Amino acid sequence: MGRPRGFDTDEALEHAMRVFWGQDYEGASLTDLTHAMGITRTSMYAAFGNKEDLSRKALERYTEGPASYGARALQEPTARQVAAAFLDGSVRATTRPGCPTGCLGVQGALATGDPGSDARDALSAWCNEHTSLLRDRFRQAVDEGDLPSDADPELLARYLMTVANGIAVQAAGGTARDDLQQVADMALRSWPPA
Missing domain, CATH: 1.10.357.10 (Tetracycline Repressor, domain 2)
Incomplete structure (x- = not known):
């Protein structure tokens, strides 16, 4: 069993949603996303997948x-x-x-x-x-x-x-x-x- 995540995935996804909302998919760099989410790229990939996967999850959050x-x-x-x-x-x-x-x-x-x-x-x-x-x-x-x-x-x-x-x-x-x-x-x- 791996180490527990050191961040709130729900809160991180909320921040990612706002970045995509404000900057669109192409305008949202990985640096922008990880900075807003307060996590490293490695943590982002582990928790949410790649940028496209993260954008889909952010859209689901936006819908809800x-x-x-x-x-x-x-x-x-x-x-x-x-x-x-x-x-x-x-x-x-x-x-x-x-x-x-x-x-x-x-x-x-x-x-x-x-x-x-x-x-x-x-x-x-x-x-x-x-x-x-x-x-x-x-x-x-x-x-x-x-x-x-x-x-x-x-x-x-x-x-x-x-x-x-x-x-x-x-x-x-x-x-x-x-x-x-x-x-x-x-x-x-x-x-x-x-």
Whole structure:
């Protein structure tokens, strides 16, 4: 049996998530990561694997933490409430005080080039998965009569994700939370009636 770890892996992963969130996959050097995590490269590799493995674990942590609004939104009783909770959550998550602005998944997918293609593909798959979950929830809403029978669940999900991704990009560019909330509110005005 090996020596017990001399650091808190949960805390180290939190710090790594923030580095990837603020600097994206390619911008986050191993030095940046290990310095923020307070560990050596050897300890990082032993606990988390390589940089790509660490980035996947950081994305999982982001999904369960700052981006958990997505899963909660899906539980709302109406499609409109799902959309409102999703957009409101996007505004709050991308403008959290004390955290990087924007979205780890969106910024990472946009800023990662060919050398980080595996990480970029994982981030794109993450975004697409959330679109699929929204689509399935809106299909349910059509089946239940909560959305009109001619509503297009795929298009509604893509619309919502596009607005949320735009909010993330604008947040990363410094747009204020109140201004982004106005965008979210405006997007909801075009939501189809039940």
